[in-house]
Amino acid sequence: MRNPEQPDQDRALRSMEIHSVDEDVDVTPAIMQKVRQIHQLRHGKQQGNRRRSILIATLSAIIVLSSITVYASTYLVQIKNKEGQIILSTMEPWKFSVPEYNQKRREETEAELKKKLKPGEQAVYYIKDMQMTADAKEHPLNYFYLPNQHKDYDDLAKDIEEKGAPKIQNPAYVPEGYTFDHGRIQITNEPVLNTPEYESLLNELKEKAEKSEEEHELFYKIVPWSQVASTVIQYRKGESQLTMIAFARSKGSTVKVPSKQAVKLTVKGTEMILSSSTGQSRRLTWLSETEEVLYMITDDPKDPLPNDEFAKIAAGIIVINRYSNINFELFVTNRPFYCS
Numbered sequence: 049m050r051n052p053e054q055p056d057q058d059r060a061l062r063s064m065e066i067h068s069v070d071e072d073v074d075v076t077p078a079i080m081q082k083v084r085q086i087h088q089l090r091h092g093k094q095q096g097n098r099r100r101s102i103l104i105a106t107l108s109a110i111i112v113l114s115s116i117t118v119y120a121s122t123y124l125v126q127i128k129n130k131e132g133q134i135i136l137s138t139m140e141p142w143k144f145s146v147p148e149y150n151q152k153r154r155e156e157t158e159a160e161l162k163k164k165l166k167p168g169e170q171a172v173y174y175i176k177d178m179q180m181t182a183d184a185k186e187h188p189l190n191y192f193y194l195p196n197q198h199k200d201y202d203d204l205a206k207d208i209e210e211k212g213a214p215k216i217q218n219p220a221y222v223p224e225g226y227t228f229d230h231g232r233i234q235i236t237n238e239p240v241l242n243t244p245e246y247e248s249l250l251n252e253l254k255e256k257a258e259k260s261e262e263e264h265e266l267f268y269k270i271v272p273w274s275q276v277a278s279t280v281i282q283y284r285k286g287e288s289q290l291t292m293i294a295f296a297r298s299k300g301s302t303v304k305v306p307s308k309q310a311v312k313l314t315v316k317g318t319e320m321i322l323s324s325s326t327g328q329s330r331r332l333t334w335l336s337e338t339e340e341v342l343y344m345i346t347d348d349p350k351d352p353l354p355n356d357e358f359a360k361i362a363a364g365i366i367v368i369n370r371y372s373n374i375n376f377e378l379f380v381t382n383r384p385f386y387c388s
Contacts, residue, residue, distance in 0.1 A: 332358040
């Protein structure tokens with residue numbers, strides 16, 4: 049879908065003073081000790097004083113992370129690469145609103161398309177509805193992709209290899225009570241205005257709409273896709289979701305994370321931003337060493353995670369992924385992130 053809030057993002061960023069945060073805390077020892085203990089426990093290994101060690105490691109991580117939160121929560125946070133270039137930073141959240149009627153019609157349309165498409169198919173669609181506002185009429189075409197939701201991680205891993213999607217392993221640690229729900233690969237295809245492809249699709253669908261006597265109707269066409277955007281893994285505990293995403297992106301640009309409060313963490317030698325906005329999920333964000341994969345972990349506002357839990361999940365992912373050779377040429381915006 050389009051990202052119409054981009055100008056608001058730019059204005060918000062220009063109005064803010066960016067403060068460099070030099071202090072950071074390396075929570076690797078405590079976090080990795082906790083991950084190792086949980087891994088050993090899963091395999092039936094016993095260690096003396098395990099409960100006492102786990103308690104000390106967990107409390108230490110909480111104390112360290114709590115102290116940095118108090119220090120840095122009012123500052124914008126930046127992360128630089130070895131060359132001193134800013135590759136990850138926070139920014140003021142933007143306000144985004146879609147006319148209620150437009151949003152309702154698009155939700156209804158995509159619910160209908162879910163019933164018509166097969167997993168892995170993409171459609172471009174046109175809504176015939178005179179009540180849609182000018183925004184929808186200026187950009188009448190939209191794309192909808194129905195992902196294949198894998199209930200088993202091994203099946204997801206095969207799909208990752210086949211499609212060349214960003215690699216993200218099943219984490220070595222997840223909080224108690226969360227179990228693997230599904231994994232999927234997301235693609236992107238933005239309709240580019242005034243291109244021959246766009247005009248051809250628009251004319252084809254509008255012609256069908258004009259011949260129809262229905263006042264409100266959906267017209268769509270299944271089209272191929274070529275761009276992989278991200279790999280998503282979701283864990284679930286009751287109604288709460290824990291989401292981990294690996295975005296493919298182009299190296300050489302700065303990723304901006306909208307946030308009201310943020311802290312900078314160092315886990316396994318990798319600097320990360322833990323950010324939050326009022327009433328929304330918190331997000332832990334970092335880049336791979338190649339800067340060509342953006343990782344993100346989000347919790348559920350109904351079941352917010354403590355700071356140390358974010359770090360432990362990330363530590364398990366980094367252990368597997370950090371030294372992998374990954375080469376991707378694409379980064380696609382996916383609210384609330386954009387690449388400048």
